[in-house]
Amino acid sequence: MVTTSEIAVEAQIEELADKPPLMSRIRDFGRRQPLGSVGLIIVLVMIFASVFATVLTPYDPEANAFEFMLTPPNFDYLMGTDQFGRDILTRIIYGARTALFVGFTAAFIGATVGLVLGVASAFFGGKFDLIFQRVMDVFMAFPLIILALAVVSIFGTGVQNVIIAITIPFIPRCARVVRSSALAIREIPYIDAARANGFSNSRIIMRHMVPNVMAPFLIMITAFVGQAILLEASLSYLGLGVQEPIPAWGLMLQGGAEEYVESAPWVAIWPGIAISLAVFGFNLFGDAVRDTLDPKLRSQ
Amino acid sequence: MKFPSLKFAVPLAAGLALSFTMADTAQAQKIKRGGILNFVVGSKIPSYDGHIEGTFGMIHPIRPFYSTLIRVNPDNPQSPTDFICDLCEGGVPKGDDGFTKYVFKIRKNVKFHDGTPLTADDITATYKKIIFPPEGIASARKAFFKMVDSVESTGKYEVTFKLKFPSGSFIPSVAMPFNFVYSKKDLDEKGYTWHKTNINGTGAFRFVQHQPGSFVEGKRYENYHIKGKPYLDGFKAISAPKMALRLQAIRGDRAAIEFRGFPPKARDDLVKALGDKITVQESDWNCALYVTPNQRRKPFDDARVRKALSLALDRWGGSKYLSKIAIVKTVGGVVFPNHPLAATREELLKLTGYGTDVAANRKEAKRLLKEAGAENLKMVFNNRGVDQPYKVVGTWLIDQWKQIGVEAEQQVNPSPVFYAKLRKKSDFDVSIDFNCQSVVNPIADVTKFLGSAGNNYGGYKDEVLEKIYDRLLRAGTEKEQRVIMREFETRAISDQVHMIPTLWWYKINPHRSYVKGWKIAPSHYLNQALDQVWLDK
Numbered sequence: 001m002v003t004t005s006e007i008a009v010e011a012q013i014e015e016l017a018d019k020p021p022l023m024s025r026i027r028d029f030g031r032r033q034p035l036g037s038v039g040l041i042i043v044l045v046m047i048f049a050s051v052f053a054t055v056l057t058p059y060d061p062e063a064n065a066f067e068f069m070l071t072p073p074n075f076d077y078l079m080g081t082d083q084f085g086r087d088i089l090t091r092i093i094y095g096a097r098t099a100l101f102v103g104f105t106a107a108f109i110g111a112t113v114g115l116v117l118g119v120a121s122a123f124f125g126g127k128f129d130l131i132f133q134r135v136m137d138v139f140m141a142f143p144l145i146i147l148a149l150a151v152v153s154i155f156g157t158g159v160q161n162v163i164i165a166i167t168i169p170f171i172p173r174c175a176r177v178v179r180s181s182a183l184a185i186r187e188i189p190y191i192d193a194a195r196a197n198g199f200s201n202s203r204i205i206m207r208h209m210v211p212n213v214m215a216p217f218l219i220m221i222t223a224f225v226g227q228a229i230l231l232e233a234s235l236s237y238l239g240l241g242v243q244e245p246i247p248a249w250g251l252m253l254q255g256g257a258e259e260y261v262e263s264a265p266w267v268a269i270w271p272g273i274a275i276s277l278a279v280f281g282f283n284l285f286g287d288a289v290r291d292t293l294d295p296k297l298r299s300q
Numbered sequence: 301m302k303f304p305s306l307k308f309a310v311p312l313a314a315g316l317a318l319s320f321t322m323a324d325t326a327q328a329q330k331i332k333r334g335g336i337l338n339f340v341v342g343s344k345i346p347s348y349d350g351h352i353e354g355t356f357g358m359i360h361p362i363r364p365f366y367s368t369l370i371r372v373n374p375d376n377p378q379s380p381t382d383f384i385c386d387l388c389e390g391g392v393p394k395g396d397d398g399f400t401k402y403v404f405k406i407r408k409n410v411k412f413h414d415g416t417p418l419t420a421d422d423i424t425a426t427y428k429k430i431i432f433p434p435e436g437i438a439s440a441r442k443a444f445f446k447m448v449d450s451v452e453s454t455g456k457y458e459v460t461f462k463l464k465f466p467s468g469s470f471i472p473s474v475a476m477p478f479n480f481v482y483s484k485k486d487l488d489e490k491g492y493t494w495h496k497t498n499i500n501g502t503g504a505f506r507f508v509q510h511q512p513g514s515f516v517e518g519k520r521y522e523n524y525h526i527k528g529k530p531y532l533d534g535f536k537a538i539s540a541p542k543m544a545l546r547l548q549a550i551r552g553d554r555a556a557i558e559f560r561g562f563p564p565k566a567r568d569d570l571v572k573a574l575g576d577k578i579t580v581q582e583s584d585w586n587c588a589l590y591v592t593p594n595q596r597r598k599p600f601d602d603a604r605v606r607k608a609l610s611l612a613l614d615r616w617g618g619s620k621y622l623s624k625i626a627i628v629k630t631v632g633g634v635v636f637p638n639h640p641l642a643a644t645r646e647e648l649l650k651l652t653g654y655g656t657d658v659a660a661n662r663k664e665a666k667r668l669l670k671e672a673g674a675e676n677l678k679m680v681f682n683n684r685g686v687d688q689p690y691k692v693v694g695t696w697l698i699d700q701w702k703q704i705g706v707e708a709e710q711q712v713n714p715s716p717v718f719y720a721k722l723r724k725k726s727d728f729d730v731s732i733d734f735n736c737q738s739v740v741n742p743i744a745d746v747t748k749f750l751g752s753a754g755n756n757y758g759g760y761k762d763e764v765l766e767k768i769y770d771r772l773l774r775a776g777t778e779k780e781q782r783v784i785m786r787e788f789e790t791r792a793i794s795d796q797v798h799m800i801p802t803l804w805w806y807k808i809n810p811h812r813s814y815v816k817g818w819k820i821a822p823s824h825y826l827n828q829a830l831d832q833v834w835l836d837k
Contacts, residue, residue: 064699066621083625084695157712239685243710244695258544259565259625263572 029292036288042281050097059087061094062245070264080266082252083259084245088266092274094247099278102159102232102242106166107224113167114174115217119209121175122182123201133179136172144169148231152240162241166231174220181213215293222289226282233275249275335835337535337815340546340555344539345516347496350480351430352438356824359477360559361516361537363828365413366480366501367525369404369423369459370471372739374832377821378583380639380740383475386829387423387502387525392471399466399776406457410525412483413499413506420453425484427451427461429492437492443754444473444744447773465774468781472741477825504530504831513539524831531817531834543688550578550812556835557811560824561585563627563688570810579813581820585805586636586745587736589628589693592799594728596759604672606797609730610653611665612704617658618696619803626692629806634749634789635742636822637804640778641785642742651794665704681708682731684718690732693802697732722757733757733799738825743772743781749792749799758798765791765798 030037049056065085073080079088121132139147151165185191186209194204233250235241237257242248252271260267343357350358350366370392373382383392388404395402410418431448433439447467454460463470486500499507502525505518519534538555540546547566549555551573562570570578593600593609600606615631623629633651635642648654655661669675683694691712698708708730713721721727735748735755747753750769751760768788775781792798809820814837821827 062699062702064696066617069621069624083692084699156717158709239691239712243712244691245698245710258542259563262569263565 033288035284039281039284042277043285046096046100046278049093050100053093053097057090057093059090061090061247073266079270082267088270091247091252092270095249098242098246098248099229099232102163103225103228106163106228107221110167110170111174111217111221111224114171115178118175118178119182119205119213122179122186123205123209136175139172144231145234148235152235157240157243159242162232162235166228170224177216177220178213181216182209185209185212219290219293222282222286226279230279331531331834332836333531334533337532337833338538338555339557339559340538340540340549342541342546342560348499349495350478352440354440356560359825359828363477364505364518364535364830365499365503365507367503368479368481370475372475372826374827377819377827383471387481400463402461404459406459407525408457410502411523412502413521416483416485418502419456420459421484422481423459424451424453425487426481430479441476441478466776467773469741469743472739473744475739477738504829505535515539526831530831535830556815561627561807561809564624564808567808567810577813578810580810583807583820583822584630584638585807586740586823587734587805589689589802590733590799591730592733592758593730594726594759596726597729599672599674602672603796604668605674607652608665608668608704610797610800611661612700613653614658615654616656622696623806626689627805628689628693628803630804632804634746634792635785636740639740639742641782643789652797662704677706679708679729681710682721682728683710683712684732685712685714694732726759738823740822760798762796
């Protein structure tokens with residue numbers, strides 16, 4: 001006689017046997033999503049650079065070395081130096097750390113809070129949903145950069161405040177998308193069953209609804225990281241974000257673009273390229289993730 | 301190539317050589333009349349009233365509409381003691397009754413732009429408004445005239461100032477370019493706030509129009525009291541808040557000059573692009589950047605910590621390199637470097653943090669921090685959100701302090717927030733600070749270091765320093781003043797280090813070579829009457 005547990009084990013073994021090996025899946029992803037793969041590579045390079053920054057460059061990103069100020073690119077300084085004699089490549093590498101830290105933190109917190117609020121709004125419905133969505137409408141009426149500027153003008157400059165300034169505009173955007181998915185899930189019988197079993201609202205939201213809206217959540221996160229990097233660079237460029245001497249790409253543009261774009265163009269060009277590449281990479285990767293996770297697009 | 305010195309040296313040398321050559325040639329050239337001078341201004345006009353404002357954003361476009369009683373000699377603006385009559389005649393009075401009485405003879409041929417003739421009463425009414433303003437009426441420079449006991453008309457064309465005690469800072473204070481002479485009739489009939497939004501002066505130019513955020517326009521005043529002047533038909537002061545815009549305006553000949561000053565790189569770019577079409581004038585600037593520790597907070601109430609922060613700075617090295625990227629250059633003490641009362645290099649070297657052995661200074665700094673129990677000090681450095689020179693010098697300061705183990709987090713704030721932190725909230729550990737003045741008048745200028753001064757934000761009381769200043773104020777001779785000034789300087793920035801000097805500013809004015817007759821002054825507030833300016837085209 002075959003027991004239920006044996007059947008389950010056999011089913012798991014079959015499932016594992018059906019799954020292609022990792023390399024094969026990566027190759028498959030690369031074949032299906034060539035642009036997404038390029039994005040992934042850019043993202044991975046950024047992560048690698050930021051993790052191993054101390055090993056990758058011999059220079060201190062913050063220490064002034066005036067005797068080498070505004071040196072054009074050469075073998076010692078592959079991307080040249082800025083007006084304080086700091087190696088630009090080093091600051092680009094360390095800048096990736098700042099960009100990723102701000103980007104991931106703001107995107108993760110913003111999307112997570114948006115996820116919980118969006119699901120709760122869909123779950124409770126009624127007046128709560130109506131009022132909550134109108135509040136979200138107010139926030140979404142402002143362009144990202146305007147809202148971030150308003151927040152930073154209240155809290156002030158600095159890395160932490162920049163993260164807050166970027167996180168707040170993300171919350172309604174994620175909440176709105178997640179809510180629409182959660183509305184459909186709310187009507188599925190297992191939610192009613194959970195209610196009938198007397199589960200608390202928080203348990204139903206966190207254990208039964210949230211896991212089922214992970215696909216749009218992950219897509220939002222990947223999209224948010226690119227946007228957050230761009231926002232951080234914009235705020236820093238405007239002098240309202242990260243402050244000297246912390247290496248940050250937008251700040252590097254702000255310090256050099258106006259004064260040195262003509263006589264020392266490398267001061268402005270490299271951070272500009274870094275920002276463009278990072279945003280490009282995250283957007284391509286985000287699109288690929290969306291295409292992969294969306295059943296309709298996947299079937300096409 | 302490690303250091304592109306030639307890139308800086310060649311244009312600088314060319315610019316300087318050009319400026320001297322052009323200056324000499326201008327004297328020899330025949331002055332041409334006519335034309336409109338277009339210049340760019342990087343700051344807004346808060347109001348037209350010189351008695352309450354203190355910004356070049358007001359002085360540059362509005363000063364040409366007004367005259368002052370005396371002024372800095374426009375042909376010798378570098379001299380801190382060369383003053384000439386503007387609305388007075390017969391020379392600047394030397395002082396009677398033991399330098400406590402100054403009698404000014406007033407010109408008889410002067411008319412305001414509305415046709416009202418100028419008399420001594422207008423001068424008296426103006427200075428009473430500045431020195432003894434009625435309650436509720438602001439006067440930004442009232443404190444400069446502490447020595448004045450009375451000002452009265454002693455004839456239709458004679459004004460007498462009586463002083464409580466003799467003071468070398470009286471005449472320089474009278475010569476300040478903000479002391480616009482207003483009509484008594486306007487003050488009596490239209491009130492003391494009328495000049496905030498209206499203009500009626502006796503200056504070389506008449507007000508035509510002001511398009512806020514765009515430009516101010518003036519045209520030649522035919523009845524100007526200095527015969528034959530002004531040479532220009534008019535001027536247009538174009539508002540351009542962004543430096544890149546001002547630079548491009550000069551490059552594209554949409555404007556001929558910017559009177560505040562550009563950083564060295566901008567000068568080099570203009571010279572490189574326009575060659576001899578650009579003339580460069582450079583000067584020490586009566587502006588200095590300081591760091592003010594907040595002595596209301598620990599550990600900045602400890603002189604050893606403040607000394608350590610000063611000892612960390614390599615001022616001589618900073619001067620060498622920062623002068624290439626920022627509008628700062630000269631190492632100095634509390635007095636404008638070119639003034640007879642200023643410390644010599646030998647005297648500076650004796651002060652805390654001015655020694656040339658940087659390694660020894662920093663070793664001593666670390667020792668002092670350890671002794672004060674402030675090793676691994678972390679602090680927030682409040683800076684102003686203006687690139688030149690604040691943010692550039694701020695980045696340098698943080699690097700310098702890092703050398704002695706002090707970690708400073710820079711908090712850059714827009715000007716209103718920055719000032720609020722300094723003035724209202726006193727919410728800072730250490731802050732960038734500055735002392736910018738117009739006429740070089742060291743005895744008045746150094747009041748900034750007194751804990752009791754309205755523009756001092758350190759939160760300290762130093763009775764010893766106050767007493768030294770009192771002696772300085774009453775010192776009769778320059779020799780005596782010099783000795784007391786050293787005592788004051790040593791106490792303020794070396795023994796107590798109430799404020800930490802960084803570098804004095806350096807003024808660089810690249811302008812179209814066809815602009816003649818304007819000579820650079822040690823302040824961006826000075827020499828802006830424009831009556832001696834002409835266009836060689």
